[in-house]
Amino acid sequence: MPLRDAIRNASVGLTAPDPDATAFPGQGLFALLRSLERELWLLAAAAMVLDAVLTVYGQHLGIHEANPVVRHALASFGAIGLYVLKVLAMGIALLGRAVLPGRVGFAVPLGLLLPTAYAVVVNSYVLYLTLA
Numbered sequence: 001m002p003l004r005d006a007i008r009n010a011s012v013g014l015t016a017p018d019p020d021a022t023a024f025p026g027q028g029l030f031a032l033l034r035s036l037e038r039e040l041w042l043l044a045a046a047a048m049v050l051d052a053v054l055t056v057y058g059q060h061l062g063i064h065e066a067n068p069v070v071r072h073a074l075a076s077f078g079a080i081g082l083y084v085l086k087v088l089a090m091g092i093a094l095l096g097r098a099v100l101p102g103r104v105g106f107a108v109p110l111g112l113l114l115p116t117a118y119a120v121v122v123n124s125y126v127l128y129l130t131l132a
Helices: 005-008 027-035 037-060 067-079 077-100 107-131
Strands: none
Touching: 027 037, 027 067, 037 067, 037 077, 037 107, 067 077
16 A cells, blocks of 8 residues: 555544644643744844844954854955854844744744854853953
8 A cells, every 4th residue: 555545544534733722731832922022023133233233242352253154254254254143143044934834933033042042151251251
């Protein structure tokens, strides 16, 4: 029996879950994140700007950039290279958001915000240790 027939036979009688049902844990968290999508985008953009500023400042202090892509962009094009990378990352995120369904769209700015916020914390700590 071909695979297609096996899948069709196995799925007889199954129905898709109701996307509006509140039957799974975390439903309230997802609803909250959906309602805060605009704020997540703003926080992600602010974190990216702060990360870029801290990175450029750290470079002026002689701190070594750990990310090889950013290190190459800084070595080749200076701060402009870093800013271009940040704009590209935001553009790719916006394109990703355009193709995702509305109910999970919050995942894109959240996915951009979390690692960028982590980079801001690490950069801030390294600068603190350098300046202390």
